[in-house]
Amino acid sequence: MLSFDTNGEFANNYKFLIGSILPRPIAVVSTLNEDGTNNVAPFSFFTAVSAKPMIIAFSPLIRTSTGEMKDTPRNILREKEFVINFVTEETIDKINSTSTELPYGQDEFEYAGLNALDSDVVKARRVAESPIHFECIFRDRLSYGDEPGCGQIITGEVVKVHVNEEIYEKGRIITEKFKPVGRGAGNDWVLCNNLIQRERLMGAQIQK
Numbered sequence: 001m002l003s004f005d006t007n008g009e010f011a012n013n014y015k016f017l018i019g020s021i022l023p024r025p026i027a028v029v030s031t032l033n034e035d036g037t038n039n040v041a042p043f044s045f046f047t048a049v050s051a052k053p054m055i056i057a058f059s060p061l062i063r064t065s066t067g068e069m070k071d072t073p074r075n076i077l078r079e080k081e082f083v084i085n086f087v088t089e090e091t092i093d094k095i096n097s098t099s100t101e102l103p104y105g106q107d108e109f110e111y112a113g114l115n116a117l118d119s120d121v122v123k124a125r126r127v128a129e130s131p132i133h134f135e136c137i138f139r140d141r142l143s144y145g146d147e148p149g150c151g152q153i154i155t156g157e158v159v160k161v162h163v164n165e166e167i168y169e170k171g172r173i174i175t176e177k178f179k180p181v182g183r184g185a186g187n188d189w190v191l192c193n194n195l196i197q198r199e200r201l202m203g204a205q206i207q208k
Helices: 010-020 073-078 089-096 109-113
Strands: 027-032 037-042 045-051 054-057 081-086 132-143 153-163 179-185 190-191
Touching: 027 054, 027 073, 037 073, 037 109, 054 132, 073 081, 073 153, 081 153, 089 109, 153 190
Parallel strands: none
Antiparallel strands: 027 037, 027 081, 045 054, 054 153, 081 132, 132 153, 179 190
16 A cells, blocks of 8 residues: 655645545535626535534635635625535536636636526525435635645535426435436536445434
């Protein structure tokens, strides 16, 4: 087995992270720019944190190209709100195009051919093509530095959930109808089209 120290190049560490932690769920985060235009960007460092209160977290890195904070965290820290949208098999190409580094203020909804929906609680818009939306209020930020490639954790409290009724049955989301997509290493994407079942060995289960 090969062994590596982590005090070398950023790129080496990054490749180990994205090549090992997979498949990674994708948070498609929509925010408002300072001039009121829409911003949408995908982040694959994303997870659930708490059920009550309902808290999610994602980790946008400092841009390696410029050393600047990305537009999404800039907008969240200013507006204190955002929306989490999700990727499906049908929307891979459009969501992938939102990762393009556009000039600040250019609308990613329009650039990617996505449709915007008004939210109920927050001002940030929802991606109509996403079957699930989490309207979030900013909770916390933990920074690990300001150099290129440094990460930060941004958490948000989900204050409103929207679910397409076509993928929702008897109080649960049906994965086969949701058709979520994950990220792998490099340009790899992962489809959830080959599910297996294993009984969980615990006393109580909320979802079976």
